[in-house]
Amino acid sequence: MLRRVVISRGVLLGMLLAAAPCAHARTRPAYGGTLHVEIAGDPWQRGTGIARRLVMDGLTDFDAAGTLQPALALSWKSDNNDHRWQFQLRAGVVFQDGTPLSAANVVASLNADCGDHCPWNAARVLGSTVVFTGEAAMPNLPALLASDEFLIALTAKADGSTPAGNIGTGPFRVTGFASGVLQMAANDNCWRGRPYLDGVEIRVHRAVRDQWLDLSVGRADVVEVPPEMLRQARQQRLNVVAAQEAQLLELHVDGSRALANPMLRGAIANAVDRAALANVIFQKQAEPTASLLPEDVSGYAFLFSTTRDMNEAFRLRGGLNTPPLLLSSEGGAAMQLAAQRIALNLKEAGFNAQTTAAEGRQADLALRILPMEARKPAYLLALLMREGGEVAPQGAEYGSSTELYRTERDFLASHTVIPLLYLPRAYATGPRVRELELDVDGSPDIADTSLEDAP
Numbered sequence: 401m402l403r404r405v406v407i408s409r410g411v412l413l414g415m416l417l418a419a420a421p422c423a424h425a426r427t428r429p430a431y432g433g434t435l436h437v438e439i440a441g442d443p444w445q446r447g448t449g450i451a452r453r454l455v456m457d458g459l460t461d462f463d464a465a466g467t468l469q470p471a472l473a474l475s476w477k478s479d480n481n482d483h484r485w486q487f488q489l490r491a492g493v494v495f496q497d498g499t500p501l502s503a504a505n506v507v508a509s510l511n512a513d514c515g516d517h518c519p520w521n522a523a524r525v526l527g528s529t530v531v532f533t534g535e536a537a538m539p540n541l542p543a544l545l546a547s548d549e550f551l552i553a554l555t556a557k558a559d560g561s562t563p564a565g566n567i568g569t570g571p572f573r574v575t576g577f578a579s580g581v582l583q584m585a586a587n588d589n590c591w592r593g594r595p596y597l598d599g600v601e602i603r604v605h606r607a608v609r610d611q612w613l614d615l616s617v618g619r620a621d622v623v624e625v626p627p628e629m630l631r632q633a634r635q636q637r638l639n640v641v642a643a644q645e646a647q648l649l650e651l652h653v654d655g656s657r658a659l660a661n662p663m664l665r666g667a668i669a670n671a672v673d674r675a676a677l678a679n680v681i682f683q684k685q686a687e688p689t690a691s692l693l694p695e696d697v698s699g700y701a702f703l704f705s706t707t708r709d710m711n712e713a714f715r716l717r718g719g720l721n722t723p724p725l726l727l728s729s730e731g732g733a734a735m736q737l738a739a740q741r742i743a744l745n746l747k748e749a750g751f752n753a754q755t756t757a758a759e760g761r762q763a764d765l766a767l768r769i770l771p772m773e774a775r776k777p778a779y780l781l782a783l784l785m786r787e788g789g790e791v792a793p794q795g796a797e798y799g800s801s802t803e804l805y806r807t808e809r810d811f812l813a814s815h816t817v818i819p820l821l822y823l824p825r826a827y828a829t830g831p832r833v834r835e836l837e838l839d840v841d842g843s844p845d846i847a848d849t850s851l852e853d854a855p
Contacts (some may be wrong), residue, residue, distance in 0.1 A: 402424040426715035432600040432854035437622045438611040456551035456568030466775025466840040483539040496573035532642040540782035571595040571847040596850035625826035626765045628734040642826035646842030651818040652766040667717040669707045671749035686821040725753040728763035771841035
């Protein structure tokens with residue numbers, strides 16, 4: 401027989417107040433412990449490499465909302481109608497080996513990043529500032545410098561020797577790599593402050609099924625959830641954190657060889673079945689798009705039709721023929737299946753496309769995934785256009801939505817870049833992990849993560 405226990409309102413309130421400090425203590429982040437992460441790819445891969453932003457910083461950065469913020473550069477200003485920019489470096493920052501951050505090693509790192517393809521004509525040292533100059537206006541340079549491409553790494557030590565590995569100014573430093581595990585320790589001298597974790601171990605080239613198995617038995621704390629497996633992960637009740645529209649799947653077309661004729665490129669753009677890619681290959685976890693910028697960012701994405709138009713594809717191709725086309729894809733099995741599906745679409749339009757999993761610039765068509773690193777329309781457009789080999793004009797930074805639309809429309813009209821899908825980026829976490837959040841591009845913010853059982 402159950403006995404009813406009656407607690408007065410005052411006693412109950414006292415119990416809740418007494419419990420509040422304990423609950424707060426349990427949720428307060430704690431220092432210590434090693435986070436075990438598993439990934440299928442390369443931790444240093446540009447755009448998706450999970451280790452890059454743990455070890456290196458940029459001159460600028462995007463916060464979780466996609467807003468541009470100071471990083472290694474404390475401030476910046478432009479003159480001469482954005483043909484010249486000057487970035488003031490943050491004082492007191494040191495690399496993880498103790499080398500002071502200077503304008504000279506920033507310039508050396510940036511020039512090593514892009515070589516002859518930098519968005520500036522010259523970068524030079526002026527005291528504690530870095531000065532960029534360009535023949536063309538560079539209105540979006542602060543945003544470009546926040547991208548994964550331009551993270552700062554030490555290129556030469558004080559004695560002139562070349563570092564053996566990646567040395568940056570970020571929250572973690574590399575301590576070793578053995579048996580497929582990248583080991584990193586907390587950078588106690590990080591200018592952002594010490595991270596909560598003592599260390600991070602990243603097991604690389606691990607199949608997703610194996611990652612999930614390790615998560616289930618406690619060998620892993622954070623594992624990947626590819627877009628095509630996101631529904632399955634939720635059905636299995638994994639603790640999933642996801643960022644929607646974090647990546648853009650695009651088809652990059654080489655317009656210099658077999659597809660130099662813009663009519664052929666237009667035929668390809670109309671032949672691709674985006675809905676089939678989203679629904680079949682990516683299990684309805686992707687959103688078809690014919691625009692670079694999402695609707696909630698630009699407000700005009702609906703003006704770009706995502707409907708497949710085979711009549712228009714046949715009209716544009718006409719009697720034009722091409723040699724067999726090579727279609728490459730980056731990533732795992734889903735990307736290869738997507739490439740095969742596109743090859744079938746092109747065959748229906750009269751093209752002969754052969755797929756390859758190997759990346760290479762010699763491919764006529766390349767299926768790529770690009771990170772959506774910003775949310776301000778002008779900044780995101782500039783980042784994505786640079787990936788396509790173009791520079792957003794000055795009006796794209798300061799103009800209206802109409803000018804932005806015209807800029808994107810004119811860029812996409814050449815069909816050298818064909819947007820296909822917006823893809824989510826997601827991870828599953830184990831019970832030890834506290835408050836793992838994703839940045840705007842879907843990368844995990846490990847520097848602000850802590851462990852439940854940290855000492």
